[in-house]
Amino acid sequence: MSAPRPSLRVRLTSALVAVVAALGLTMTPAVATAAVEFTGVGAPSISGTGIVGSTFTASYDASTTSPTPTSVDYDWYRVDTGALVQEGGSTLVASQALLGTGVYVLATLREPSTPSYRTTNSPFSATVRLGEFAGVRAPSISGSGIVGSSFTASYDASGTTPAPTTVAFDWYRYDTGALVQEGGSTFVATEALLGVGVYVLATLSAPGVQDYRTINSPFSATVRLGEFTGVGAPSIAGSGVVGSTFTASYDASGTTPTPTSVTFDWYRVDTGALVQEGGATLVATEALLGTGVYVLATLSAPDALDVVTTNSPFSAAVRLGEFSSVGTPVVEGSGVVGTTLGVALDTSDTVPAPTTVRFTWYRVDTGAEVLDDADSLLVTSELLGTPVYVVATLEAPGTQSYVTANSAFSATVHLRSFVPGDAPTLGGRNVLGGVLTASIDLATWTPEPTAVAWQWRLEDGTPIAGATSAQLAMTADLAGEVVFAEATLSAPDTQPYVVATAPSGRIAVPGIAIDGSSRVLPGATVSVEAWGLLLDTEYALELRSTPLALGTAVSTAEGTIDAQVTIPTTAEIGAHRLALLLDGQEVASVPLEVVAAAPAPVAPQPGAAVPAAPSALPQTGAADASVPAALAALLLVLGVTLVLRRRPA
Structure with a gap:
């Protein structure tokens, strides 16, 4: 049986002490102004149990105080009222007058060259209380x-x-x-x-x-008339696990006379209530959880008064069973978004065999529950970047539920990766005015990409501004460059994949040249060669600056043109350009000078002076122009002739 409850006064005083302690009461005296003061001053401390008649001891740790005090005086105060209990002395005997409260001390530090210093109060001592018996047994x-x-x-x-x-x-x-x-x-x-x-x-x-x-004594012998002698107490064996059996027995080896029958009655330990009348065994049920049982045995023999023994020692407390040899769950799966993680727990060695195993899934990064009572988890994008773990709860009839340690962490949840297929390729002509086209066979990739984003780059990786489609026009600013296309493939729940084409050839600049002299007469035929062109494409030829159409020509399968054009007779004398055009845009040109024809020589008359030899430069002016005029008339009749011939492949 427990000790009497403390009086109301003691309990109220204890509550007051708790409030004062919670408020962190400190008492800090004013420090007198002095030229030199103590530094590094701490609070004193108190040791002692607080049991009435025992001694509290005050001490001060001066290890950080400068200068070191030569003496320390202590004054003792009640915690509940702050009243002075004892002036001076490093010890204080806990008396009944202090029951229910504690004490604290203020220390005064002294040193000859330093003004005395009054510290803050010590932490509160243990509450003064009556002592308690220890080692108490039953009578x-x-x-x-x-x-x-x-x-x-x-x-x-x-x-x-x-x-x-x-x-x-x-x-x-x-x-x-x-x-x-x-x-x-x-x-x-x-x-x-x-x-x-x-x-x-x-x-x-x-x-x-x-x-x-104290607790009660064992029961005395039963009051009786003539009685058995050498009667002991019965005993109970059994684990107390719900569903198991307690067994009562009586050792009659020292009992006289020997009992011819022994009957047992079973009682609860906590209330003394009868649980079962008769029977040497009792099944531990959940109704007895938390308490044990005891038995009284009734001994019978002829010519002897029946005797009821003292009670047996108490049985083991009835309790739910406990699982043993429990492992930890194992999580399996890749962690790829869209796949499933599975969990299993090997219970082959677990005793008792669980009737249910409930798995609960948690995030590793926050510890938050993800899913309860499931042996698989569909991996979603919400879990990206974190693993998961699982704990299992085991249950069986009459057995305490058991929560296992958490499983090892799963693979970190991540997007799936493409299984690469065919690389992208380039098509088209890498010449000025042409178009390069990038393409990729998406059906060869797993999973099949649902989107492709293109970015064209120069050979050194520099992105080409605005070049984000599958086609790239060969503009003048790309002349002489090498380019490639970079494809970024994407699909739901899949890590984007970047793959590039092989580099193109260096982007060629179309060229044009005149086969022969670049100084020609109006109406003359000129042989023209061009290269670096689009394949099998029609180009136009013009005489510029004032455009005069000279005709068209189709490039060969090698991207060249070999043609002849006739300079119009109307072409102005002077410097020109022979230009090559694609869709109206000039892609190449070569200088060409149209010159006037030299005058026809005049036969000398007899006796006339021989004219001087003509200079190397053609003459211009009023020379006889009958031959050129005749030639011009012929050309007008025949028309301007343009002869084109293909260079052999």
């Missing part, structure tokens, strides 16, 4: 139980601290728990107690120590 009863004989109660104080100065006994019937006698170490067995026994409770007392009410 015992001796006596035969025969009517008219005496039972004697005793208490073995050899292991009890402090030694009790008085032990008072109260006697009770064990069948009803009614008080039979208050006080006294002996009790006379009367007929009123026939068939039952008694037990005692002992009250221990000592100065400065809280009175202590």
Whole structure:
């Protein structure tokens, strides 16, 4: 039985101490101004149990204080009222006047060259309380139980601290728990107690120590008329696990006469209520969870008064069973978004075999629950970047639920990766005015990409501004460059994949040249060569700056043109350009000078002076122009002739 509850005054005082401690009460005295002061001053401390009659000891750690104090004086104060308890002294005896409160000290530091210093208060001491008995055991009863004989109660104080100065006994019937006698170490067995026994409770007392009410003694011998001798207590075996069986037994080897029958009655330990009448076994049920049972045995023999034994020692407390040899769950799966993670728990060695196993899934990064009661988890993009783990809850009838340690972390959740297929390729002509086209066979990739983003880049990786389609026009600013196309493939729940074409050839600049002299007469035929052109494409030829169409020509499969054009007779004398055009845009040109024809020579008349030799440069002016005029007339009749011929492949 437990010790008496503290008085109302003690409990109120304890509550006041708790409030003061929670508020962190400190008392800091004003420090007098001085030229030199202590530094590194801490608070004193108090040690001691607070048990009435024991000693509190105050101390001050001066290891950080400068200068080192030569003396330290202590004043002791009550925690609850702040009243001075003792002025001076490093120790204080805990008295009953302080019951329910603690104390604290203020220290005064002294040193000859330094003004004295009053510290802050120490932490509060332990609350002053009455001492408690330790090593308390149950009292015992001796006596035969025969009517008219005496039972004697005793208490073995050899292991009890402090030694009790008085032990008072109260006697009770064990069948009803009614008080039979208050006080006294002996009790006379009367007929009123026939068939039952008694037990005692002992009250221990000592100065400065809280009175202590022991647990009850074992039951006395049953009060009886003639009786069995050498009667012991029955015993109970069994684990107490729900569903298992307790077994009662009685060792009659020392009992006279030998009992011819032994019957057992089963009782709850916590209430003393009868659980089962008769039977040497009792099944532990959930109704008994948390308590044990005991048995009383009834011995019978011819010519002997039936005797009910003292109670058996208490059985093991009834409890739910516990799983043993439990492993940890194992999570399997790639962690790829869209796939499934599975979990399993090997219970082949687990005892008892669980009837249900519930798996709960958690995120590793936050510990948040993801899914409960599931042995698989569909991996979603919400889990990207974190692994998951699983704990299992095992259950079985009559067994305490068991939550396993968490599984090892799964693979980190990530997007799936493409299985590469065919690389992208380039088509088209890498010449000025042409178009390069990038393409990729998406059907060869797994999974098949749902989108392709293109970016054209120069050979060094520099992105070409605005070049984000599958086609790239060969413009003048790309002349002489090498380019490639970069494809970024994407699909739902899949890591984007970047793959590039092989580099193009260097982008060629179309060229044009005149086969022969670049100084021609109006109406003259000129042989023209061009290269670096689009394949099988029609180009136009013009005489510029004032455009005069000279005709068209189709490039060969090698991207060249070999053609002849006739300079119009109307072409102005002077510097021109022979231009090559594609779709109206000039792609190449070569300088060409149209010159006037030299005048026809005149035969000398007899006797006339021989004219001087003409200079190397053609003459211009009023020379006889009959031949050129005739030639011009012929050309006008025949028309301007343009002869084109293909260069052999």
